[in-house]
Amino acid sequence: AQSVTQLDSQVPVFEEAPVELRCNYSSSVSVYLFWYVQYPNQGLQLLLKYLSGSTLVKGINGFEAEFNKSQTSFHLRKPSVHISDTAEYFCAVSSSNTGKLIFGQGTTLQVKP
Amino acid sequence: DVKVTQSSRYLVKRTGEKVFLECVQDMDHENMFWYRQDPGLGLRLIYFSYDVKMKEKGDIPEGYSVSREKKERFSLILESASTNQTSMYLCASSLAVRAQYFGPGTRLLVL
Numbered sequence: 194a195q196s197v198t199q200l201d202s203q204v205p206v207f208e209e210a211p212v213e214l215r216c217n218y219s220s221s222v223s224v225y226l227f228w229y230v231q232y233p234n235q236g237l238q239l240l241l242k243y244l245s246g247s248t249l250v251k252g253i254n255g256f257e258a259e260f261n262k263s264q265t266s267f268h269l270r271k272p273s274v275h276i277s278d279t280a281e282y283f284c285a286v287s288s289s290n291t292g293k294l295i296f297g298q299g300t301t302l303q304v305k306p
Numbered sequence: 307d308v309k310v311t312q313s314s315r316y317l318v319k320r321t322g323e324k325v326f327l328e329c330v331q332d333m334d335h336e337n338m339f340w341y342r343q344d345p346g347l348g349l350r351l352i353y354f355s356y357d358v359k360m361k362e363k364g365d366i367p368e369g370y371s372v373s374r375e376k377k378e379r380f381s382l383i384l385e386s387a388s389t390n391q392t393s394m395y396l397c398a399s400s401l402a403v404r405a406q407y408f409g410p411g412t413r414l415l416v417l
Contacts, residue, residue, distance in 0.1 A: 225403060225404075227405055227406075229408075234411070234413070235410055235411065236310075236396055236408035236409050236410045236411045237349075237396065237398075237408040238408070239405050239406075239407065242404075242405050244404070283348075283349070287403055292337040292354075292356070292400050292402065292403050292404075292406070293339075293351065293354065293364075294406055296348055296349045297348070298348045299348060
């Protein structure tokens with residue numbers, strides 16, 4: 194069975210500082226990996242996705258993530274955060290033969306001035 | 307851009323009422339999903355559909371049913387609403403095993 198673990202439930206960080214949100218997954222088959230962002234009272238917005246190819250994936254709003262197969266990780270990074278990045282972030286995995294997603298529990302990013 | 311719309315952003319219903327939540331996508335996606343999101347419990351899959359008139363149970367289907375009569379529309383039905391169904395409901399669609407695209411959500415309050 195697949196599972197996703199987001200290692201931090203909350204990450205406080207000062208504006209313009211770098212940030213890393215950690216995600217580990219377990220799966221016995223090939224996977225596709227995703228990061229989503231959710232602002233208050235809104236749906237989830239796709240930040241970036243890894244389907245195949247380069248292990249460094251760039252997404253919207255200056256975010257990027259690196260797929261590490263040996264460590265089964267897909268950590269999300271941004272070199273300099275803004276107040277507007279305050280939101281909840283979800284890591285998700287799907288297997289190569291279904292469209293279902295397994296979500297992590299989410300990480301709340303709190304950007305302080 | 308993919309657009310997924312949900313019929314209501316906020317909804318208040320009474321216990322025992324039949325509730326319909328509608329979801330429409332405009333990108334000819336074959337897959338559609340219904341989730342509920344609750345604090346501390348994350349996103350949980352209620353039902354999904356891979357094709358018209360086709361449905362499969364997710365992790366928490368009890369108390370819910372779905373309908374997919376047209377490819378672009380996926381409806382979630384609460385046959386008899388209960389207070390424990392107060393939640394944020396999210397619809398999503400996807401093409402094959404690609405990324406899912408979400409609607410804005412419906413916050414349902416059952417009194």
